[in-house]
Amino acid sequence: xxxxxxxxxxxKDFDGFVALLRQRRPTLPKRLKQVADHALAHLDDMAFGSTxxxxxxxxxxxxxxxxxxxxxxxxxxxxxxxVFRSRLRRQVVDHRERLAALRGTQAATGxxxxxxxxxxxxxxxxxxxxxxxxxxxxxxxxxxxLAGARTIVLVGARRMFPIVSYLAYAFGKxxxxxxxxxxxxxxxxxxxxxxxxxxxxxxxxxxxxxAMTVEIAAAAHRRGVPVLALTDSALSxxxxxxxxxxxxxxxDYGAFRSVAxxxxxxxxxxVATAEKSGLSADPDLDR
Amino acid sequence: xxxxxxxxxxxKDFDGFVALLRQRRPTLPKRLKQVADHALAHLDDMAFGSTxxxxxxxxxxxxxxxxxxxxxxxxxxxxxxxVFRSRLRRQVVDHRERLAALRGTQAATGxxxxxxxxxxxxxxxxxxxxxxxxxxxxxxxxxxxLAGARTIVLVGARRMFPIVSYLAYAFGKxxxxxxxxxxxxxxxxxxxxxxxxxxxxxxxxxxxxxAMTVEIAAAAHRRGVPVLALTDSALSxxxxxxxxxxxxxxxDYGAFRSVAxxxxxxxxxxVATAEKSGLSADPDLDR
DNA sequence: CGGCGGGCGGAATGTTTATTCCAATCTACG
DNA sequence: CGTAGATTGGAATAAACATTCCGCCCGCCG
Numbered sequence: 001x002x003x004x005x006x007x008x009x010x011x012k013d014f015d016g017f018v019a020l021l022r023q024r025r026p027t028l029p030k031r032l033k034q035v036a037d038h039a040l041a042h043l044d045d046m047a048f049g050s051t052x053x054x055x056x057x058x059x060x061x062x063x064x065x066x067x068x069x070x071x072x073x074x075x076x077x078x079x080x081x082x083v084f085r086s087r088l089r090r091q092v093v094d095h096r097e098r099l100a101a102l103r104g105t106q107a108a109t110g111x112x113x114x115x116x117x118x119x120x121x122x123x124x125x126x127x128x129x130x131x132x133x134x135x136x137x138x139x140x141x142x143x144x145x146l147a148g149a150r151t152i153v154l155v156g157a158r159r160m161f162p163i164v165s166y167l168a169y170a171f172g173k174x175x176x177x178x179x180x181x182x183x184x185x186x187x188x189x190x191x192x193x194x195x196x197x198x199x200x201x202x203x204x205x206x207x208x209x210x211a212m213t214v215e216i217a218a219a220a221h222r223r224g225v226p227v228l229a230l231t232d233s234a235l236s237x238x239x240x241x242x243x244x245x246x247x248x249x250x251x252d253y254g255a256f257r258s259v260a261x262x263x264x265x266x267x268x269x270x271v272a273t274a275e276k277s278g279l280s281a282d283p284d285l286d287r
Numbered sequence: 288x289x290x291x292x293x294x295x296x297x298x299k300d301f302d303g304f305v306a307l308l309r310q311r312r313p314t315l316p317k318r319l320k321q322v323a324d325h326a327l328a329h330l331d332d333m334a335f336g337s338t339x340x341x342x343x344x345x346x347x348x349x350x351x352x353x354x355x356x357x358x359x360x361x362x363x364x365x366x367x368x369x370v371f372r373s374r375l376r377r378q379v380v381d382h383r384e385r386l387a388a389l390r391g392t393q394a395a396t397g398x399x400x401x402x403x404x405x406x407x408x409x410x411x412x413x414x415x416x417x418x419x420x421x422x423x424x425x426x427x428x429x430x431x432x433l434a435g436a437r438t439i440v441l442v443g444a445r446r447m448f449p450i451v452s453y454l455a456y457a458f459g460k461x462x463x464x465x466x467x468x469x470x471x472x473x474x475x476x477x478x479x480x481x482x483x484x485x486x487x488x489x490x491x492x493x494x495x496x497x498a499m500t501v502e503i504a505a506a507a508h509r510r511g512v513p514v515l516a517l518t519d520s521a522l523s524x525x526x527x528x529x530x531x532x533x534x535x536x537x538x539d540y541g542a543f544r545s546v547a548x549x550x551x552x553x554x555x556x557x558v559a560t561a562e563k564s565g566l567s568a569d570p571d572l573d574r
Numbered sequence: 575c576g577g578c579g580g581g582c583g584g585a586a587t588g589t590t591t592a593t594t595c596c597a598a599t600c601t602a603c604g
Numbered sequence: 605c606g607t608a609g610a611t612t613g614g615a616a617t618a619a620a621c622a623t624t625c626c627g628c629c630c631g632c633c634g
Binding site: 060 | 580581582583584
Binding site for chain 2: 044047048085088089111112113115116117119120123124127130131134136139140143158159161162163165166169170173184207232233234235239249254256258259260261263264265267268270271272275
């Protein structure tokens with residue numbers, strides 16, 4: 001063979017890798033076949049292990065692993081391992097890579113389109129994640145809580161005010177009693193004070209947590225009002241002062257974080273609550 | 288140090304780790320808190336990254352990561368990283384099980400998860416469309432228009448109020464003069480009347496078009512104030528009364544329409560305008 | 575039967591890794 | 605305002621790492 005059979009085709013996605021492996025396996029020498037079989041049978045070993053560990057478990061030499069990767073057109077073991085890792089990663093990787101790529105195109109296009117792609121991609125990432133991360137039991141518990149409320153009091157400020165103002169709109173359309181704490185005239189705490197034990201406070205806040213939201217939620221929780229929180233991590237001050245909380249992770253692009261996943265969850269809560277309450281929505285209420 | 292403060296309790300499961308972190312966080316020094324926040328926000332970074340990579344992304348020194356792990360009773364970074372990795376290992380198996388479990392619970396739970404998937408899907412569709420449908424030249428023209436404005440007046444009502452309230456937040460953070468027409472006390476038209484020829488009115492409305500938004504936009508247009516519209520079709524009343532309009536198509540699920548694409552466009556406008564104006568954003572303004 | 579070449583194991587290599595250490599800096603309290 | 609302790613950044617270090625290299629082995633064809 002005078003020239004390289006494969007000049008350069010380092011397959012990045014896992015499915016493509018499996019396909020390539022199936023195709024090449026027959027022509028592979030004994031030890032390399034052995035590695036191939038081990039790889040497909042121990043996927044996360046391949047993702048997390050080092051050459052030494054994997055080699056021992058597969059019953060081969062560490063150098064064989066490198067040869068295996070190179071036989072599949074990768075530059076080395078590490079590059080191949082990335083395929084196994086990307087499979088486990090929650091899409092955040094290629095978010096980073098794209099971000100870097102975007103920086104390049106930005107200059108040429110004037111930047112606005114590149115920014116749009118960045119925000120779109122951050123939103124897509126967030127949506128993918130929320131599907132996997134939401135625990136159905138928690139979601140159902142949240143809906144049950146809301147459906148049992150006499151009045152739902154909506155609290156959110158700054159970045160999250162859009163979410164609660166949307167919820168106020170949606171609940172209104174769906175015929176569910178909800179009041180929006182909009183903090184007009186600085187009366188936020190007073191607006192929220194109408195919440196009693198038969199009501200539910202729905203508080204939304206992500207880092208950095210708006211003081212007003214945290215205080216109102218904490219006060220309600222202290223008074224024995226059920227508080228349902230939408231927040232971004234277990235460390236959130238909201239998570240400590242509530243009856244139940246839903247965790248929604250949003251991806252960010254540049255200095256701005258997506259709100260797509262939070263909106264999807266908010267819409268779900270609104271509609272599911274309406275269904276549970278047995279109220280039928282105005283048929284063409286949102287067109 | 289004569290005796291270990293903690294004899295040995297290296298927490299192995301991820302949920303336990305989060306709980307521990309939540310408990311210890313208040314007593315942690317600044318940099319370690321920073322690591323804690325980054326860790327929870329970038330879980331797979333923690334699982335796959337090396338100390339050098341993670342440290343850079345978290346804005347700390349590699350040694351700080353080791354100290355962080357040790358502050359949480361691990362022998363070092365590597366031991367702690369195993370927690371993040373084991374979580375992903377589980378997830379692989381989990382994923383199949385969960386999917387099967389979902390199918391089962393769906394009927395029983397009344398379908399909250401199914402609703403979520405529906406809304407997520409509608410959002411994803413909208414995002415895909417907007418990437419293809421937006422014309423870069425229009426987007427750039429919109430940014431140029433906004434960047435030249437003395438003050439940006441934001442108009443949107445009902446379903447679109449979340450968009451403009453978000454824009455008010457974003458522009459504020461970016462140091463761009465913008466006022467939100469929130470129609471408090473029914474003063475919407477008066478609030479919008481401050482807009483003069485050097486300003487720009489940014490109006491957002493989708494069918495069925497809110498009367499207030501349409502009227503304010505038309506009035507401004509008549510007065511010679513540049514109006515930039517975000518709307519859903521060429522037939523929109525907004526499209527007739529403006530200097531420039533961007534078309535954004537949103538998919539709907541059930542009676543509710545996604546807002547994901549509109550949000551992505553709104554964020555783009557905000558950041559691109561800031562960049563064009565030559566103002567640098569507060570580096571960690573939205574975290 | 576003998577030589578040739580791909581395949582392989584294992585040591586050698588240079589790089590990257592986690593970790594430790596110490597000096598500089600900051601913080602809090604007197 | 606000053607000092608003791610905690611906190612931090614950054615260089616130093618040693619272990620682990622992926623990778624390369626070399627020589628041996630084994631099977632195939634002449």
